[in-house]
Amino acid sequence: MMLGLGNGAGVIADVSYAVPNAIGFGFPYYWNYQVWGTKGIISFSAHSKGVELYSDQSNKVEIIKGIETDNDYLKDFVSEIKFGTAKNINGSDVFMSTRATLTVQEKVL
Numbered sequence: 001m002m003l004g005l006g007n008g009a010g011v012i013a014d015v016s017y018a019v020p021n022a023i024g025f026g027f028p029y030y031w032n033y034q035v036w037g038t039k040g041i042i043s044f045s046a047h048s049k050g051v052e053l054y055s056d057q058s059n060k061v062e063i064i065k066g067i068e069t070d071n072d073y074l075k076d077f078v079s080e081i082k083f084g085t086a087k088n089i090n091g092s093d094v095f096m097s098t099r100a101t102l103t104v105q106e107k108v109l
Contacts (some may be wrong), residue, residue: 009037042104053107064107067096 004010012034019027031046040055049064079085 004072007037009035035082040059040107053104062107064104067100 014029014032019030026047029045032043033045034041034043036042038056040053040057043052043054044050046095048064048066053062053064054061
């Protein structure tokens with residue numbers, strides 16, 4: 001999927017399941033995303049140890065570390081769609097996700 005906005009920002013994402021069976025979910029670029037704008041680019045995948053930030057302020061990549069969790073958010077997401085309930089998503093998780101999203105936005109702005 002590719003999305004381009006009128007202001008020059010854009011998104012490229014590969015969320016396909018089309019990988020060789022022998023590699024399966026271990027493929028390092030599984031669910032791979034790139035988001036770009038005039039001030040920077042971020043890149044991450046399902047197996048990333050952090051978000052790669054390429055900023056117009058530096059010629060080196062910065063790795064923004066994620067927050068470790070024991071929850072399986074993909075299973076919770078599917079459960080929410082199928083049954084209307086998600087076992088492990090609570091207010092604390094929503095705040096943690098929001099904080100992580102704002103941290104990334106702050107780095108890019």
